[in-house]
Amino acid sequence: MKPTRRDLIIGAGTIAASGALGVPAVLGQAKARIVVIGGGAGGATAAKYIARDGHGAIAVTLVEENETYQSCFHSNLYIGGFKNYDQIVHRYDAPTAAYGITLVRQRAARIDRDRKEVVLGDGSRLPYDRLVLSPGIDLKYDSVPGWSQAAEEVMPHGWKPGRQTRLIREKLDAVPDGGTIVMIAPPNPYRCPPGPYERASMFAHILTSTGRTKARVVILDPKDSFSKQGVFMPDWEKRYGAMIEWLSPRVHDGIKSVDPASGTVVTGFETYENCAFVNVIPAQMAGAIAREAGLAPAGGYCAIDPATMKSTADPAIFVLGDACNAGDMPKSAFSANNQAKIVAMVACSELAGGPAFPARYFNTCWSLVGPDDAIKVGGRYEPKDGRIAATETFISQPGESDEVRRQTQAENLAWYEAICADMFT
Amino acid sequence: MQMWIIPSCEGARRSSAAGSGLRRAWRGLGFAVLGSAAALLICDPALAAEDQALGRYLALECSSCHQLSGASVGGIPSIVGWPEAQFVAVLDAYRRKEREGQVMQAVAARLSRAEMVALAAYFGALSPKP
Ligand SMILES: Cc1cc2nc3c(=O)[nH]c(=O)nc-3n(C[C@H](O)[C@H](O)[C@H](O)COP(=O)(O)OP(=O)(O)OC[C@H]3O[C@@H](n4cnc5c(N)ncnc54)[C@H](O)[C@@H]3O)c2cc1C
Numbered sequence: 001m002k003p004t005r006r007d008l009i010i011g012a013g014t015i016a017a018s019g020a021l022g023v024p025a026v027l028g029q030a031k032a033r034i035v036v037i038g039g040g041a042g043g044a045t046a047a048k049y050i051a052r053d054g055h056g057a058i059a060v061t062l063v064e065e066n067e068t069y070q071s072c073f074h075s076n077l078y079i080g081g082f083k084n085y086d087q088i089v090h091r092y093d094a095p096t097a098a099y100g101i102t103l104v105r106q107r108a109a110r111i112d113r114d115r116k117e118v119v120l121g122d123g124s125r126l127p128y129d130r131l132v133l134s135p136g137i138d139l140k141y142d143s144v145p146g147w148s149q150a151a152e153e154v155m156p157h158g159w160k161p162g163r164q165t166r167l168i169r170e171k172l173d174a175v176p177d178g179g180t181i182v183m184i185a186p187p188n189p190y191r192c193p194p195g196p197y198e199r200a201s202m203f204a205h206i207l208t209s210t211g212r213t214k215a216r217v218v219i220l221d222p223k224d225s226f227s228k229q230g231v232f233m234p235d236w237e238k239r240y241g242a243m244i245e246w247l248s249p250r251v252h253d254g255i256k257s258v259d260p261a262s263g264t265v266v267t268g269f270e271t272y273e274n275c276a277f278v279n280v281i282p283a284q285m286a287g288a289i290a291r292e293a294g295l296a297p298a299g300g301y302c303a304i305d306p307a308t309m310k311s312t313a314d315p316a317i318f319v320l321g322d323a324c325n326a327g328d329m330p331k332s333a334f335s336a337n338n339q340a341k342i343v344a345m346v347a348c349s350e351l352a353g354g355p356a357f358p359a360r361y362f363n364t365c366w367s368l369v370g371p372d373d374a375i376k377v378g379g380r381y382e383p384k385d386g387r388i389a390a391t392e393t394f395i396s397q398p399g400e401s402d403e404v405r406r407q408t409q410a411e412n413l414a415w416y417e418a419i420c421a422d423m424f425t
Numbered sequence: 426m427q428m429w430i431i432p433s434c435e436g437a438r439r440s441s442a443a444g445s446g447l448r449r450a451w452r453g454l455g456f457a458v459l460g461s462a463a464a465l466l467i468c469d470p471a472l473a474a475e476d477q478a479l480g481r482y483l484a485l486e487c488s489s490c491h492q493l494s495g496a497s498v499g500g501i502p503s504i505v506g507w508p509e510a511q512f513v514a515v516l517d518a519y520r521r522k523e524r525e526g527q528v529m530q531a532v533a534a535r536l537s538r539a540e541m542v543a544l545a546a547y548f549g550a551l552s553p554k555p
Contacts, residue, residue: 049485334489341485355478360535362486364528380531392534394527410500411528418492418501425494
């Protein structure tokens with residue numbers, strides 16, 4: 001086949017950019033094999049760009065247990081009535097067809113690192129030259145005394161997509177005027193640092209806009225401070241008066257227990273009885289598949305090389321997204337999608353002779369506070385001293401004009417469209 | 426700050442894939458491009474190919490917010506098919522914090538002139554999909 005102009009360009013770039021690497025060892029053999037576990041913000045993006053930039057030299061297999069991807073990002077907009085549920089549901093058909101990705105609709109049961117094989121739920125095995133892991137988080141069901149997996153229907157978390165997200169909205173709709181919602185916020189590090197506070201904003205928005213102005217939202221936080229606090233708190237007061245009450249551990253003196261049967265939450269300072277709804281967002285850790293492969297410390301996240309996103313425990317495995325410890329980068333869909341591009345660049349350079357460039361990272365997290373009123377936080381990051389470190393950061397300011405906030409929400413909506421196009425088209 | 430007037434290298438431009446676009450960018454900029462490295466990158470055909478690969482790599486970051494298809498729902502503009510000189514000028518204005526926008530100021534903060542030119546060539550060569 002006649003090489004295309006693009007092939008030539010990429011080829012020339014390789015020599016110039018990664019000449020020191022020489023010709024990758026796998027060139028000339030059959031296609032290199034990359035298996036991606038998890039079709040979320042990290043995995044779907046990685047699979048697409050490895051397939052696109054591997055120029056036919058890499059066979060990409062995406063292992064995802066669910067038929068559709070239901071995004072946690074913008075699930076708070078669903079809860080707040082700003083999106084329909086079907087607007088946060090996405091399918092894999094388009095990218096798998098367009099880029100020749102093999103989709104395996106199964107749960108990956110375990111990783112055989114010695115044989116470089118993924119063992120699927122049905123016992124079959126997928127051999128790999130490189131493995132990309134983006135399984136997201138698992139919840140620590142034992143991190144809040146009295147709460148458990150069995151209690152997640154009664155006291156939902158809504159921190160994994162699907163039924164849990166819908167349950168949050170159902171419970172919110174059932175809150176009577178004068179009722180109390182208690183949200184138990186998670187300890188660091190967890191998925192989406194501003195997420196609980198955006199969600200509390202959505203609770204208040206729905207309650208006020210449906211006339212339930214005497215209801216209240218109490219956030220019991222195990223942290224002394226939280227993401228964008230200096231902007232959220234004055235905004236809450238301005239927009240929702242005293243409806244949202246945030247309590248640090250210095251005030252509540254620790255979350256002692258919850259009782260799902262009676263809707264009770266006990267702190268060191270007070271007891272909340274007959275809560276209309278308790279939203280328990282527990283502590284989190286890397287997804288099971290990564291932990292059980294020995295890539296994360298007990299109950300933690302996977303250590304990675306910041307220049308490549310490779311596991312420090314296994315150079316044949318990349319770990320990205322929520323499951324890794326990405327230093328200063330927060331666990332966000334933006335981060336996972338961004339890290340996936342470094343993974344793709346490194347993988348294609350190693351297996352398909354693509355160009356190699358220094359890794360650079362970027363993130364922005366938008367949060368909706370009320371209608372047409374969003375705030376943001378973000379930054380640029382680079383590898384430094386063995387970790388991903390922030391080089392520039394920015395954050396919305398309290399008291400910004402309505403026009404700035406409206407514009408920020410317009411960005412938020414446009415970002416969602418773009419990242420989903422980036423993952424699913 | 427030192428400025429370099431870029432010498433003419435029309436011959437090299439004509440033989441390189443991104444030639445016409447970059448030439449346009451250049452004329453548009455009219456005056457100068459900062460840094461001899463950028464000038465070298467643009468004039469050497471082999472390096473111009475590397476420049477293309479660089480643009481393609483750097484553009485990966487952009488597509489999280491700016492759709493490669495050119496689609497836009499407002500809020501974040503389409504950046505495909507722009508005149509390259511304008512693309513560079515806008516990025517540079519963000520870099521100098523002369524243009525407002527927290528996200529883009531942080532994006533541009535560490536971009537070199539050569540990187541901006543590479544990005545401008547990459548996006549300039551894309552056309553909006555229907
Ligand atoms: C309420 C809320 C709001 C949020 N808002 C934002 C926001 O506004 N902006 C933002 O950037 N981020 C936001 N986030 C965070 C964002 O959702 C996550 O950071 C992001 O999804 C992480 O991507 P990931 O690829 O690591 O994991 P995920 O997107 O969770 O993808 C993991 C995938 O792996 C699959 N999987 C896991 N294990 C296996 C296995 N063994 N076999 C097969 N498949 C498996 C899962 O089914 C899933 O599809 C929010 C999160 C929440 C909870």
